Amino acid sequence: MNRNFYAIQVATWERALTLLYLDRASVVDDQYQTYNFSDWLELSRTIKEHPGGFIHTPYFRLAIPDVIALKFFDEVPPAQEVPFTRRNIYQHYGYRCCYCGRRFPTSELNLDHVIPRSRGGATDWSNIVTACIPCNLKKANRLPAESGMRLIIPLTKPKAGPGLVLAARSPVPIRSSWQRFIDKAYWDSQLETDG
Known part of the structure; x- marks a missing residue:
């Protein structure tokens, strides 16, 4: 994270410990408490179990x-x-x-193709909206106008900040403790597009 607690990158544990030791970063716990290297070392002595594991040295x-x-x-x-x-x-x-x-x-x-795939509709931001099951069944394999429907919420492509794309390009598995910063569950898996 940057110093404003904005998730910007996923680093390896080696890189994280190097930055911590060089005093270029602080550890952030689940209560947003921060620790420098010496404080984290002291706290590590009291921790029995830790999901990320431990580094053991002779000292x-x-x-x-x-x-x-x-x-x-x-x-x-x-923005990406x-x-x-x-x-x-x-x-x-x-x-x-x-x-x-x-x-x-x-x-x-459901995810609905505004222009049905059978009519050449794309599977991407330009043609996908959310639809409740009854509306999706009513629209079926037709254009909205053909089924007597219209989009109340217009079809748009979202604009993003970098936090939304962070999980998608993580070089390491996303941990559950990161949930408050980024989310890489089923919902964040990249969907296959036509283009």
Whole structure:
């Protein structure tokens, strides 16, 4: 994370410990408490179990931090394209059916091709919206106008900050302790597009 606690990159444990030792980063715990190297070393002596494991040396045992924040970097990487994922699609449309406008849990929403695939409709941001099951069944394999429907929530492509794309390009497996910063569950898996 940058010094403003904005997730910007995923680093290996070796890189994280190097930055911590050089006093260029602090460890951030689940309560957003920060620790420098000596404080983290002291705390590591009291920790019995740690999900990230420990580094053992002849002189000390050090818990591998889950999250670090850089001390001197406050920039945010430039905005990138939002990954085309179920979660991002549902979040973009506010968990609402784009045809009736009502809010639904994800179990009651589908992804709908505004222009059906059978008519050349793409599977990407330019043609996918969320639809409740009744509206999706009513529309079926037709254009909205052909089924007497219209989009109440317009078809749009989201704009993104770098936090949304961080999980998609992580070089290491995402840990559950990172959930408050990034999410790499089923919902964030890149969907296959036509193009």
